[in-house]
Structures are given as C-alpha cells and as structure tokens.
C-alpha cells in the first residue's frame with residue numbers, strides 16, 4: 001500500500017478539525033480499504049472514525065424516529081427490533097465479518113449504486129444528520145457515488161421514521177452480496193414510498209409511478225402496465241438493462257406480496 | 263514510525279510499523295504470526311478472519327492502529343499452550359475438512375464466531391455464516407460436517 005498517515009480522533013469535533021484537504025474519513029473500511037489497495041482512491045491521510053464513541057449507538061428520538069449513529073455496524077442494526085425491515089436489510093449486507101465492521105454512515109457517504117442502505121433511507125424519507133445540518137433523504141443522494149455532503153462534512157446520525165409496515169426485497173449478486181436490484185417499500189398511513197437500489201444509473205431512486213399506483217390499491221397487480229418513467233437503468237456484466245428493468249417490477253411485486261401476507 | 267501495541271491471544275505484542283499497516287500484515291510480517299492467511303486483495307475470501315473483541319472481522323480490511331485497545335484473537339490462539347487442538351480444529355481434522363489448508367484459519371475463526379453465538383447451528387445456519395469464506399479446494403461439505411460435529415451433532419452432509 002502507498003504511504004499515508006492515519007489520524008485517530010476520539011470526538012466528532014476533533015475528527016472534523018483533522019479533516020483537511022486531500023484527507024478522507026475512514027468509517028468501517030470495508031469498501032475504502034480495498035479501494036486504497038487498488039489505488040482507486042489515494043488520499044494523503046485518513047481520519048479513522050473507529051475511536052469516536054459518540055458516533056455509535058441506536059436510540060429512539062422524541063418524535064419516535066429510530067436514530068442510528070453513523071459508526072453503528074450493520075451487525076448492530078441487524079440486532080435492533082424497533083424496525084424489523086431495516087434489521088433484515090442490514091443482516092443481508094456482505095458477510096458476517098463485513099457486518100461486524102461496516103457501518104451505516106460509511107455506506108451512505110459512499111452511495112454505491114448497488115448498496116442496500118440508500119434504499120431504506122430514501123424509502124422511509126429518513127434524515128441524514130451531519131456535523132453541520134440535517135439533510136432530507138430526497139436531497140441526499142445526488143448521483144453515482146455522489147451525495148449532498150460537502151468537503152469535510154461528516155455524517156453523525158441517521159434518523160428513520162418508523163413506517164406502519166415495510167419490507168426490503170433484494171435480488172442478490174451472489175459474489176459481492178450487493179443488490180442487482182433491491183426494493184424498499186414503506187407504508188405510512190395511506191402513503192406508499194418505493195425506493196429502488198441496484199438499478200439506476202445515477203444510484204438509488206424513488207419509483208414515483210409505482211408509489212401512485214400502490215397508494216390507490218396496495219396489490220401487486222396494481223403494477224400492471226406501470227413503467228419506470230425516464231430513469232436510466234444500469235447495464236453491466238451481472239445484468240443487462242432490459243433484464244434489470246424487468247427485475248425491478250418482479251422484485252417490487254415480491255415485496256408487495258410479502259407485505260400483504262404478513 | 264509509530265509503536266503499535268496490541269493484545270493478541272491474551273498477550274501484549276508490539277512493533278514499530280508505518281501508520282498504514284494493515285492488521286493482517288502486522289500479524290504476519292511484523293509479529294511473524296503467519297497462521298492468519300491472505301487469500302485475496304479485495305477483502306472477499308475470508309482467509310484472514312480473526313476476532314476483535316470477540317467478533318469475526320477481516321484482518322485485511324482493518325488497520326493495525328484501529329485495533330489498539332481491543333482484544334485480538336487469531337488462529338494461533340485456538341490450540342492450547344501444549345498444542346492440543348481445540349474441539350473445532352479436531353473436528354476439522356477428523357472430518358477431512360481441509361485439503362490444501364489455505365482457507366482453514368479463516369474457516370475455523372468464522373466457525374468459532376458462529377458457535378459462540380449459536381452453539382447448535384443447522385446446516386443452513388452454517389452455510390449462511392460462512393458466506394464470506396471461500397475454499398478454492400471447494401471442500402465445503404466436510405467443513406460443514408466438521409462444524410456440525412464440533413457442536414455435538416451428526417455429520418449429515420454427504421461427502
């Protein structure tokens with residue numbers, strides 16, 4: 001590995017202060033460290049968040065939201081029982097060793113187009129809290145590996161409103177365990193939100209046409225003839241565009257059927 | 263270069279290493295504890311699995327400095343001081359759960375992690391828990407049998 005420094009701050013203030021130009025925050029490292037090995041990223045220094053205790057933990061906010069610290073591992077999210085669909089999503093990320101180290105904040109900051117968490121965050125209209133502000137999910141994901149985060153801005157917490165019911169259905173890429181297509185559906189009263197990961201060329205997106213159809217009638221056949229609009233769909237060695245497009249509908253129907261049979 | 267001092271298998275071990283030393287290189291190169299293997303450069307094979315504070319992690323995807331203050335357990339800590347194999351290691355041996363043995367340290371450490379949480383795992387539990395451990399010799403059936411036997415169950419997977 002090329003030479004670089006690693007800082008180990010113990011508080012958010014200290015971490016933000018240490019993060020200068022050409023430096024990068026290191027969360028769980030399950031994506032960033034392999035990326036560094038291949039020199040696909042070459043920061044001059046890393047600011048490891050592993051010793052910042054205030055970034056870990058799960059609690060319920062005054063408004064009932066589930067508040068998850070940015071450095072909370074997938075394994076810990078999988079263990080909470082307040083939001084079962086989110087626990088199930090976290091339990092399907094990577095493998096057990098990855099889940100013991102990888103974090104929700106790291107996943108969101110990276111915004112991989114096939115990552116699972118972005119679907120839950122967008123699907124529930126969660127709020128991403130940083131050291132400087134609160135960012136609504138609809139404003140957070142801005143493109144492929146792109147987010148609304150500014151240089152040196154650090155995610156501290158994610159606040160999930162807990163839906164009346166929710167489900168995550170993932171068609172898994174068996175080697176990486178990322179989603180070829182992942183569908184997160186959340187119901188709040190009569191409102192339905194549908195977020196799709198794995199499929200969009202610009203990363204996670206809301207499937208507005210499906211949301212409208214399902215708000216009228218929450219049945220899988222309500223999706224008959226409902227198209228994906230003008231979203232650009234990914235095509236790669238794992239799945240071609242038309243296949244992925246088809247899979248979005250199939251997985252959304254499976255998700256609905258699972259919710260209806262609960 | 264910073265002096266990094268870690269608790270490994272209950273003993274304090276220290277070395278002066280560059281700040282960006284991976285835990286797995288710290289173990290293998292600096293401490294000459296070569297039981298933990300490196301099977302890939304992409305953090306996908308699981309040959310490097312060790313425990314940190316009792317949880318399975320990939321030593322190739324953690325920096326040694328990040329492990330300071332935590333308890334690291336490696337494959338070298340599985341057998342007792344006299345070299346007697348642990349029940350899990352003995353079961354791997356008895357069930358012929360290794361061919362070349364390259365994946366074995368990671369398999370054993372992942373299996374130990376599973377048994378610590380789930381003392382009587384089903385075949386499905388075992389397969390799911392070993393998702394991140396790849397065996398190039400593809401001897402998975404015997405590995406699963408070994409873990410069944412180590413947890414006091416019958417080896418049910420046909421070899």
Ligand code: FES
Nearest residue numbers: 301307308310322
């Ligand atoms: S060496 Fe392959 S996962 Fe660590």
Ligand code: FES
Nearest residue numbers: 361363397398399
């Ligand atoms: S025994 Fe050879 S890689 Fe598993």
